[in-house]
Amino acid sequence: MQEIRTRYPKYDVLKEQEHWDEHTREIVKKRLGPFPKNNFLSDHEADMILSIAMHIVYDNRKDILDYVVHHMDTTISSPIGEDQRKVGTPEQKTLIRQGLKAIDKLAQQQYNASFLEIDPNQQLSLLEDLQKGKAQQLKDWQQIPQKELFKKLATNIVSAYYSHPIVWSEIGYGGPAYPRGYVRVEKGLTDPWEAKRDDKE
Amino acid sequence: MTKNNNDYVTHDCDHYDSHRLNHLNKRKYGDEADVCIVGAGAAGGVLAYELSKAGFKVVVIEAGPFWNPQTDFASDELAMESLAWNDTRLVAGSDPLSMGHNNSGRGVGGGTVHFTGVFYRFHESDFKVKTQDGVADDWPISYQDLEPYYEKIEKDIAVSGPKHFPWGPFQGPYPYPEREPISANSQIFRMGCEKLGLRSVVAPLAILSAPFDGRPPCINRGFCNQGCKPNAKFSTLIHHIPKAIKHGAEVLSDCMVTQVNVDKSGKVTGVTFVHDKKEYFQKAKVVILSNFCIETPRLLLHSACPQFPDGLANSSGMVGKELMTHVGHDVYCKFHDEVRIYKGTPVLAATQEFYETDQSRGFVRGYTLNAHGSRPLGLSQNLVSKADIWGQKLYDIMRDFNFFAQITLVGEVLPNINNLVTLSDEKDEYGMPRPIVKFSYGENDNKLIAHGIKSSQEILGAMGGEPAFVIPDTGHLMGTCRMGNDPSTSVVDGFCRSHDIPNLYICSASVFVTGGGCNPTETVMAIAARTADHIIEEAHKGESN
Numbered sequence A: 001m002q003e004i005r006t007r008y009p010k011y012d013v014l015k016e017q018e019h020w021d022e023h024t025r026e027i028v029k030k031r032l033g034p035f036p037k038n039n040f041l042s043d044h045e046a047d048m049i050l051s052i053a054m055h056i057v058y059d060n061r062k063d064i065l066d067y068v069v070h071h072m073d074t075t076i077s078s079p080i081g082e083d084q085r086k087v088g089t090p091e092q093k094t095l096i097r098q099g100l101k102a103i104d105k106l107a108q109q110q111y112n113a114s115f116l117e118i119d120p121n122q123q124l125s126l127l128e129d130l131q132k133g134k135a136q137q138l139k140d141w142q143q144i145p146q147k148e149l150f151k152k153l154a155t156n157i158v159s160a161y162y163s164h165p166i167v168w169s170e171i172g173y174g175g176p177a178y179p180r181g182y183v184r185v186e187k188g189l190t191d192p193w194e195a196k197r198d199d200k201e
Numbered sequence B: 001m002t003k004n005n006n007d008y009v010t011h012d013c014d015h016y017d018s019h020r021l022n023h024l025n026k027r028k029y030g031d032e033a034d035v036c037i038v039g040a041g042a043a044g045g046v047l048a049y050e051l052s053k054a055g056f057k058v059v060v061i062e063a064g065p066f067w068n069p070q071t072d073f074a075s076d077e078l079a080m081e082s083l084a085w086n087d088t089r090l091v092a093g094s095d096p097l098s099m100g101h102n103n104s105g106r107g108v109g110g111g112t113v114h115f116t117g118v119f120y121r122f123h124e125s126d127f128k129v130k131t132q133d134g135v136a137d138d139w140p141i142s143y144q145d146l147e148p149y150y151e152k153i154e155k156d157i158a159v160s161g162p163k164h165f166p167w168g169p170f171q172g173p174y175p176y177p178e179r180e181p182i183s184a185n186s187q188i189f190r191m192g193c194e195k196l197g198l199r200s201v202v203a204p205l206a207i208l209s210a211p212f213d214g215r216p217p218c219i220n221r222g223f224c225n226q227g228c229k230p231n232a233k234f235s236t237l238i239h240h241i242p243k244a245i246k247h248g249a250e251v252l253s254d255c256m257v258t259q260v261n262v263d264k265s266g267k268v269t270g271v272t273f274v275h276d277k278k279e280y281f282q283k284a285k286v287v288i289l290s291n292f293c294i295e296t297p298r299l300l301l302h303s304a305c306p307q308f309p310d311g312l313a314n315s316s317g318m319v320g321k322e323l324m325t326h327v328g329h330d331v332y333c334k335f336h337d338e339v340r341i342y343k344g345t346p347v348l349a350a351t352q353e354f355y356e357t358d359q360s361r362g363f364v365r366g367y368t369l370n371a372h373g374s375r376p377l378g379l380s381q382n383l384v385s386k387a388d389i390w391g392q393k394l395y396d397i398m399r400d401f402n403f404f405a406q407i408t409l410v411g412e413v414l415p416n417i418n419n420l421v422t423l424s425d426e427k428d429e430y431g432m433p434r435p436i437v438k439f440s441y442g443e444n445d446n447k448l449i450a451h452g453i454k455s456s457q458e459i460l461g462a463m464g465g466e467p468a469f470v471i472p473d474t475g476h477l478m479g480t481c482r483m484g485n486d487p488s489t490s491v492v493d494g495f496c497r498s499h500d501i502p503n504l505y506i507c508s509a510s511v512f513v514t515g516g517g518c519n520p521t522e523t524v525m526a527i528a529a530r531t532a533d534h535i536i537e538e539a540h541k542g543e544s545n
């Protein structure tokens, strides 16, 4: 895919972990893996989530995306509710399982191959259609609203991706800050441990 | 009022261990409570404190956990989504609301645990929108009715804010000094306002600027929406509820109320609740529903019985109707230099220059602008789910995360009878029907939104910011059990007593008649303090009769 573009190549937020409270540290470090076997997702489904995630977050690093897949599996396996669901949309478990099947069917119909077999540009164009609700006719779309499927997948994927400490470092986010907090918050000021730009023009 | 020693408590919330009996059959007021409050949020906390202090036997029943900030909270967005009411709600309408973390808390403290702490009074005009602008309806109470309670709440929790507040009837000073320093994002906002000749202030906050009541001042870690670990931000979890417990109240957490029970005479006898899959009954002389704008109508409608086939307190048919939110659009502009919106208390500056109706703008009512911080998960989630931005575009924005400044609108949405909460056929884990929450913006709302976006871009533009993107967001919920003098068009009276059932009160953001153009919680708490006074007075009247 692309080169990793960061203005903070030397910054590693994980180096600050000894300054975090224990509860937070434990939570964040779990995101580095290793991850247990998936509870709900089949291997094929997990591979599909991983490929879809590459397009949603525009990144193909497997170590990070493994956490994204793990988070998706945890969310769907959990009995906790999904905050809101549009009237007429099935529960997230069904939406995702049936949705992934429909995506495979769509790939078959359009390109004569499964989603994992078509090339990345074809995958991307298929996802773009879904997001707009304009994918080719399939009878599955009566049960699986395309836009809701896309939104559910994409929201869950970015939630995990932007909770990954490697990504935090790349965007120059200071991360957890308890108990020390931030002292220099005003314009142009940074605390000594925060990310510093290396690309200043 | 002299402060009773019971007002002084520790803040680690471990008092919970000594007061909450594991055995729900050995409850403190298992036989009968004077007052049973459903929901330990903003309103429920204030009511529990005031009523237990006045000597009432108070039981508070809360669906969610009794959090311990030290062990339960983390400096992490994803993990702290658990502070929200995650139970699935069905949404509909042309602008379906995002629920959960966006507007609903669950657990002792309710929404105050993860709220931003921006703390405003309503203006006089907010209570008489119909008289002034010919839209919506007037409240049965005025600013003057709430004024002493606003003052009391601000003192009780040591609100920090400017010496001079230039809008509305209250001009300051606030009990505690304004926060200092303010974040880069808030500085840019204030400098932009100044360039345009707009007045701005350091935001009044329910966040400490100096030690108070055994709690430390804010350390600017920026995770107010994830629960404040150091206890610098007020919540009823750390303030009102511990004090209420010291005054004798019992708090039953992890207990979901599933029914309000009534006898043949049509009076409320108590509530049914579920803990660990087992059902219990709490008898009470008075029941107060403080369980917010979705769960209150859901509970009232679900409690329908032969005497009240359309649900309790619903002879007007208004239970569930006129649900309101605030326009909450997030306006982002990009700067040449770093802003770093993750740092500091999220909101540290604001303006209410656009608050009152100005006919020349082509719409009625107005809005507040808050300089607003953000963290990576909140921003990326919103970009994907609300602004349809993903893939390379999302990546490009997020790589420049540190270069954006943000302003958030808090704009008044006019009440509309078609924005409402009803019951669906789908059941939740308690066997209660899931609510359907329907919401669409109206014409006036859309004009207000366009105006607010433009003003925000002008403010940041004056500082050299380039308009980058706008996230169509909402914030806060109000209405669904509105107050009023006329029982045929409202659910409760000006003291939050239901018109239909004399010993049933509804007291939370759900009684709002209109939404105002600013963050609502100080008004929720002032209403609750006033309702507490009313209940105390009524009881004294009863004694002397």
Ligand SMILES: Cc1cc2nc3c(=O)[nH]c(=O)nc-3n(C[C@H](O)[C@H](O)[C@H](O)COP(=O)(O)OP(=O)(O)OC[C@H]3O[C@@H](n4cnc5c(N)ncnc54)[C@H](O)[C@@H]3O)c2cc1C
Binding pocket: B038, B039, B040, B041, B042, B043, B044, B061, B062, B063, B064, B101, B102, B103, B104, B105, B106, B107, B108, B109, B110, B111, B112, B114, B115, B116, B117, B118, B119, B120, B225, B255, B256, B257, B258, B290, B291, B292, B293, B295, B296, B299, B476, B477, B507, B508, B509, B510, B519, B520, B521, B522, B524
């Ligand atoms: C992210 C966020 C930021 C916010 N920022 C601000 C801000 O800066 N300023 C501001 O003024 N406001 C803010 N708010 C709004 C504020 O949180 C609410 O206005 C306030 O909490 C409403 O108070 P309430 O008492 O009406 O309800 P809540 O505080 O929501 O309390 C309701 C309680 O009832 C419980 N409950 C519900 N149903 C049942 C049941 N059946 N049985 C038992 N218990 C039940 C819930 O678990 C909850 O604890 C924010 C809200 C959110 C979510």
Ligand code: SF4
Binding pocket: B207, B217, B218, B219, B220, B221, B222, B223, B224, B225, B227, B228, B229, B230, B231, B232, B233, B344, B345, B346
């Ligand atoms: S910014 Fe301040 S008030 Fe907010 S969570 Fe951090 S310490 Fe608490």
